[in-house]
Amino acid sequence: xxxxxxxxxxxxxxxxxxxxxxxxxxxxxxxxxxxxxxxxxxxxxxxxxxxxxxxxxxxxxxxxxxxxxxxxxxxxxxxxxxxxxxxxxxxxxxxxxxxxxxxxxxxxxxxxxxxxxxxxxxxxxxxx
Ligand code: HEM
Numbered sequence: 001x002x003x004x005x006x007x008x009x010x011x012x013x014x015x016x017x018x019x020x021x022x023x024x025x026x027x028x029x030x031x032x033x034x035x036x037x038x039x040x041x042x043x044x045x046x047x048x049x050x051x052x053x054x055x056x057x058x059x060x061x062x063x064x065x066x067x068x069x070x071x072x073x074x075x076x077x078x079x080x081x082x083x084x085x086x087x088x089x090x091x092x093x094x095x096x097x098x099x100x101x102x103x104x105x106x107x108x109x110x111x112x113x114x115x116x117x118x119x120x121x122x123x124x125x126x127x128x
Contacts, residue, residue, distance in 0.1 A: 005058025
């Protein structure tokens with residue numbers, strides 16, 4: 001049969017829902033990051049993030065059907081992302097990944113990607 005994707009291995013869509021829900025609960029309460037999000041309702045942003053991550057890890061391609069090519073660095077260009085924003089973002093993601101209680105090898109693979117992606121998204125190197 002078909003190879004089991006990472007998406008399947010971690011439990012499919014419900015797992016990504018839990019991840020993104022926990023992450024956005026952190027964003028909602030974050031005085032540095034919350035003001036960066038243009039919409040009052042964080043629900044649509046959470047949906048985009050969830051669909052992107054599901055697609056990245058081998059799940060359905062709904063993200064690109066709705067949004068086109070991810071081009072994430074370009075899509076983040078309007079937001080000033082320095083070390084402080086990156087580290088705050090990663091703090092919420094770390095907590096959200098931990099809450100999933102995945103097998104350690106899967107948690108490490110997910111975290112490794114998220115950490116690299118967050119460093120890649122930095123577009124203002126002027127802060128320490
Ligand atoms: C969108 C902030 C890193 C994935 C956004 C938005 C903001 C933001 C303010 C707009 C919200 C919206 O969709 O309306 C940040 C900050 C980061 C960061 C401060 C710190 C490093 C990342 C990383 C990923 C990611 C590492 C992927 C692993 C996304 C996605 C969207 C998004 C998929 C929606 C893109 C779209 O289709 O328009 N982010 N982000 N972000 N971000 Fe980030």
